[in-house]
Amino acid sequence: MFVTATRGLIAATVLGVSAFAAQAQDFTPENPECIAPANPGGGWDFTCRQVGKELQDLGLIDKTMQVVNLAGGGGGVAFAEVVNKRADDNDLIVAASSATATRLAQGAYPGNTTDQVRWLASIGADYGVIAVSADSEIETLPQLLDMIKSDPRSVSVAGGSAVGGWDHLKVLIAASAYGIEDVRSVKYVAFDGGGEAVTQLLAGSVQAFTGDASEAKGFVDSGDIKVIAVLAPERLEGDFADFPTAKEQGVDAIGANWRGFYAPGGMSDAAYDAWVKKIGDLYASDEWKEIMANNGLAPLDLQGADFQQFVQNSVSEIQDISREIGIIK
């Protein structure tokens, strides 16, 4: 007991000192601010609030992170604001996710592109799942995709995002990996959020569900739905360990809804490096691991240049598939 307490104390001291050292040698945000490009309550909002709170609890920032909700245009209003008005603000970070990359790729932020901002780091990913209701005859992903292949009209797939949104794209990535040539024939029905889509799966209105692992969790625990594929490179931990990946079933498809941050394009290098390090330290902490586990986030550890590269790659991948289904020309 005494030993662990002492250890904890030492760890805390070391952490504190290293944090202090990091701050002393370079940039410290004076008024840290996080823009959540959506209304309170959504994923982006909680990314800002949770990260802001943990950064302060861990002593990585001295002041409370101010969270500003700047909703509109699916994040486009915030993106334009950062690019046009706050391009050299060193105290500002903005919450982002796969949805941001999807909209950038499809030109849904008029006049804005990926390289107008600096991508900081990821804080985790929510892997995609494809599920059917518990009493469905479908057992595996190839079985579902065969049905779509032979008669696309017989299978409706429900998801929580709009057509062309991330939930839709995930199922198309899987279909195209399986060799379905005309992915436009896949029948996708858009609902307002994953919960509503699962409800319609249970009601029998649709045959399959595409969404994030965290959205499906409650219904997997209760045994109402059956996950036939996880779109992750390896099996997930915890409750989802029993479910096969798409890759195991011979469908080479990965769909990760990542969460992370970008910063204004004109942010100084010192500030950029400091923010990257702070979020990296946060990601490495045990406290964050616990938050990730509780919120169904899987690991995705990318910072600075790696993250920048990752976002650019996923934007071009999304552009390819969007072109195929005719969302962009």
Add this chain to the structure above:
Amino acid sequence: MDVLSNLGDGFVVAFTLQNLGLALLGCFLGTIMGALPGLGPSNGVAILIPLAFTLGLGPTPSLILLTSVYYGAMYGGRISSILLGIPGDEPAMMTVLDGHPMAKKGMAGEALSLSGIASFVGAFIATWGLILLAPQLVKIALLFGPAEYFALFALAFATLGGVSSTNQAKSAFAAMLGLGLAMIGVDTQTGVPRFTFGEVHLYDGLDFLVAIVGLFALSEVFIFLEHRHGGSDASTGQLKLGRLTPPLSMIKQCTPTMLRTSLLGFIAGVLPGAGASLGSFISYSMEKRLVDKEGTFGKGDPRGVAAPEAGNNAAAGGALVPMLALGVPGSGTTAVLLAVLLSLNITPGPLLFANNPDVVWGLIAALFIANFMLLALNIPMVGIFTRVLMVPPRILMPVVAMVSFVGIYGISGSSFDLLVMIGFGVMGWLLRKFDVPLVPIILGTLLGNTMENNLRRAITIDNGDWFTLFDSPLALTLWAIAIIGFIMPLIVGRVVRRKMHERGDEEGAISD
């Protein structure tokens, strides 16, 4: 009985000094937020989330605070509807129709206290419904596929004629205008932006809060400006308070109304996506169909105040059912509450009642406590609220304008929304000149998207076959009610309409 012992445990959880204090604080703040035009239950809850987190409250106390705010805001919305004719939030819109005329007749006190009682009845019944039926009610939600939802919304619009007492054609025009405005934004079924003119602010569509505040509050200010030299102001002139408690006969007259609409509102609340606005809307128009023999609805009939208030508060309780039992929010506010639950590491869903009984039953007990507190708060406070009426318009109107601007900017932080709000204000002013009712516009904007999406989902699922809309017994029933609701007034309504003509049209469009 199992339920009662669980509920008893819940009260043990809720009856701590801290939790009672939080409930009281939540009720008070919620009532104020609900009363301010623009700030509704969903922003009220959202604004207080940081407070709950910074106080370091555990899951149950946080939920008690936030649901008290939720119920409080549902009560509070009626205050400005009745006193100013400006709905405090979306669900309180229907209360304007009869509440404001009552206030103009010098019965503001009665209207406020009666609606407080109606709110209590609605919320009380809904909380019992939540306890007894939550697990079973999930099955009702599962009966509703996209086709059934579309039929339900069609029913709501088919009975729309009941909402406006003046001119059917004008209210149809207003509803169409609202539906048209709902088209603005990215279409979720194809991902294509419609009527956005490349303006990124319009991609998410028009925020109906902005529309409501512009149409009701700002147009009120414009009308005041126009009349300021005339000296006589029709809508906010000298009003008498009236008595502060409703006479027993009025309560007696309204009791069947309150019971019927509580049930109806509760069911509307249980359906995900329908929510409190639809609850109060359907409650009002159904009740008008049922009991409005003399054509007094829309002219200050107490039953017209009791119906939407009981309906929307019952719907607020009903909306908690799918949130807790399915993890699917039934309204905007429950969507915010859902996010709070998730951040507290509680996964709502089929297993919530089994895994976190202390949270669920503590929450339900807190709802009862909040409900009684609100009743107790609202009846004596009627006197304070009615003082608002004594404020002369030359002071009140600038305050309304200020609250509108600050409120909308505070929510969205976007000056574009302020411009949209001014646009709606001018539009509201013009439409009032033409006697076009404003409520159907908001209903069209509010419900249009969901209605369209469900139609398109139903059609997509059945590969373009329109007959899917009449495929299930439930859908057929809903269509039958819709058709009867639409045709009946055309036949029976002739007599009523003649009577209405005799009474004259003294209210003008403001009462709509």
